């Protein structure tokens with residue numbers, strides 16, 4: 001039997017590669033490569049998709065979050081609450097802005113625990129960055145309530161949740177601002193790096209447009225020390241094509257997740273928790289197992305790809321040792337890091353393959369009678 005990949009972009013490129021090539025050709029014909037009409041069009045299309053007034057295209061998902069923090073004037077001596085189970089970029093955005101990330105443990109649904117927020121708030125706290133991890137929105141009502149009570153900004157890390165919904169409202173419009181990534185494997189991915197901020201706040205959007213472009217609105221007039229982080233015309237043109245297929249891709253992901261759920265439900269592994277009133281877009285399909293490493297090894301022997309998102313939580317990374325966290329600081333997040341396993345998953349995946357993966361896991365469970 002053929003191996004089962006963990007992820008596959010070729011199917012997507014086969015399906016609408018011709019449209020992507022046409023979009024690239026039109027940029028080539030125009031020779032306008034930075035801050036041009038494709039970016040403007042993508043920004044208004046993605047803002048509409050998210051149900052917000054403004055979208056500002058930037059160089060990456062990390063930059064999107066860093067620039068929001070900078071635009072809000074959050075920096076040295078100030079604190080930002082971040083989930084303890086996430087990709088390290090959420091934490092690095094805060095340190096790059098010059099502020100201090102303060103970890104908060106997560107729930108069984110992998111998102112930040114709203115009940116644990118209040119005890120982490122100090123007079124220096126300025127913002128909360130909930131992450132819609134793996135594609136499921138965080139508990140935005142409870143988070144917004146705490147934020148409102150303490151005068152904090154809510155900045156969504158929506159890098160894994162393009163098109164997900166909380167009580168019918170799309171991510172990107174659930175806080176003061178949101179950071180998106182268009183890294184190629186994300187639900188909406190470019191042919192390279194890219195990112196965007198969405199917001200309803202006109203002042204914030206205007207400041208972000210300056211910050212991404214050397215602090216300049218008018219060429220060679222600089223009102224502040226900005227950076228260079230712009231979503232380029234080629235990526236914007238590609239993203240405009242892919243945005244038209246995003247809803248269908250998310251539906252295919254939902255159907256695959258349901259199929260996995262059915263095939264795996266009787267097995268001794270923990271399946272992803274889906275919360276009511278939230279529309280999950282299944283960036284990843286993540287199970288948990290107390291014998292995760294042995295299970296991953298078993299799958300690998302059978303030619304089945306899997307990944308761990310993420311094996312070491314940010315607070316225990318050497319890169320962030322200066323924050324002085326110890327093992328045991330966030331018990332749920334640390335257990336997640338030890339137990340999570342992402343199964344093969346991409347929108348064009350043949351649904352039948354979910355059953356082959358399930359059969360392999362069942363076989364492992366039958367052998368592993370420890």
Ligand SMILES: *Cc1c(COP(=O)(O)O)cnc(C)c1O
Nearest residue numbers: 060061062087089090159181183
């Ligand atoms: C991918 C990702 C980012 C960073 O996006 P880049 O475009 O790679 O910089 C931030 N947060 C989360 C949760 C991500 O998955």
